[in-house]
Amino acid sequence: MSSLIFSPWGSAKLLSAPSPTQQGEPAGSPGGAPGASEGGSRCDWCEQLAEQGHRRDCGHHVCEGCERDSSRAGILSCLQCLEDQEKQLLNDLDRQVHHQQLGTVEEGESLAAPSHRRLVVEVVQGPQEAPGRLDQRLDEVEAQQKTLQNIVTVLSREMGRREGARGSANRGSANVLGEAMARILYLEEKVAKQDTLLALKDVMISNLGARVEALEQTSYNGQFLWRLPDVGRKMQQALSRQTPAVYSPPFYTGRYGYKLCLKVYLNGDGTGAGTHISLFLVLMRGEYDFWLKWPFHLKVTFTLLDQVGEHHVSSSFRPSAASSSFQRPVSKCNIASGIPEFFPLCQLHAPGATYIHEDTLAFEAVIGDTNL
Known part of the structure; x- marks a missing residue:
């Protein structure tokens, strides 16, 4: 079996x-x-x-x-x-x-x-x-x-x-990481905007400081006293033609008058080049030109002040009605006009001369009758 x-x-x-x-x-x-x-x-x-x-x-x-x-x-x-x-x-x-x-x-x-x-x-x-x-x-x-x-x-x-x-x-971790990265990018963008705003504020503060300084030097009665510091260096710049001319802060003939400034060539200009200080008046575009009389016609008197003694030197002129320098400005300022042979350089540096004191020159400008 x-x-x-x-x-x-x-x-x-x-x-x-x-x-x-x-x-x-x-x-x-x-x-x-x-x-x-x-x-x-x-x-x-x-x-x-x-x-x-x-x-x-x-x-x-x-x-x-x-x-x-x-x-x-x-x-x-x-x-x-x-x-x-x-x-x-x-x-x-x-x-x-x-x-x-x-x-x-x-x-x-x-x-x-x-x-x-x-x-x-x-x-x-x-x-x-x-x-x-x-x-x-x-x-x-x-x-x-x-x-x-x-x-x-x-x-x-x-x-x-x-x-x-x-x-x-894993998806949860990826979502958390994505949200964190988005938050970081948002904060970085916000910080960049804040930096831009701070830079703009710095510029505004700087401009405001310059305006305050200009207002402190501004006069509204037609008489302007201008102290020009650091003359030695500026003389060298004028001789090298690096900065031949220096402008003063603006001033006014009245609260609602003409807006003006001075322009000086420390080594001369035109007929006074190399021999004289040249001093000019510049007519600037102002806020109230629309109701002032044109062309500008007021007498102008320039004075170089002796800062130790009393040997001041003055020169005057009357504007020419035919000159474009005294018409109503259509740009920021007109062409300067004044006295090319204002003061001899030889007298400025003569022994005993006290026009330059502590490396500073002083000019005075008086604009004739400001009764408008």
Whole structure:
């Protein structure tokens, strides 16, 4: 009589995989007693390198993530062992079908997989009973395959959930970083605007200071006293033609009168070039020109003041009604007009002369009758 004898794991109860001493160590796993594995081992389930893991009784290495996921899913068996068993079942089934077709199998014949040497097929029963046992074995294989599929489905769902949570965390971090960068750019733009406003304020303060200084030197009665400092340097600039002329601050013949200023050539101009100080009057465009009488007709008197003694020198002239210098200004100022040979340079530097005092010259301009 002949019969088919199968290994015990062919029943409803799953059989653990053979130990490393029986079938050899799994690929990528060092041998040894079960317990915590060394850093850098490869997980036999997910095939990823893991800093920390666990070596199961079967000899397979499992990382902490896979161990935790299988515990949540209620899976106690080793997934690698189940996969190996499924492959072996299919191989053994193919061999049994093949031997049944041949009609006999030698007792003690070695099967293809060395890890399942306990699964020995003996032909002790006739071909009439073999098909029933074969159908039973097929049902068991299908049941185990369904179990494996369920386990894979649960693990896939758990891995998907973990990946989704990780992606959400990454997106959250990206959003926070984007908001921080936008805030930084906004603050930088605001600081740049504040810097621009501060620069404009500095310019306004400077202009305001210049206007205050000019107002302090401005007169509104037709009499103007002008102290010209740093004469030595300005003389050198006039000789080198670097700055041949110097302008005075503006003054007025009255509160609503003509706006004027003085222009002096320290080394002379025109007929007085190189020999005399030349002093001119400049008619400027004013705020109240619209109601003043034109052309300008008031007498002009210039005086070089002796700052120590009383040897003042004065010269006067009357404007020419035909001269363009005394018409109503259409630009910022008209062409200067005055006295080219106002004061000889030789007398200015003569011994005992005190017109230059503390490197300063003093001029006076008196504009004739300002009763309009």
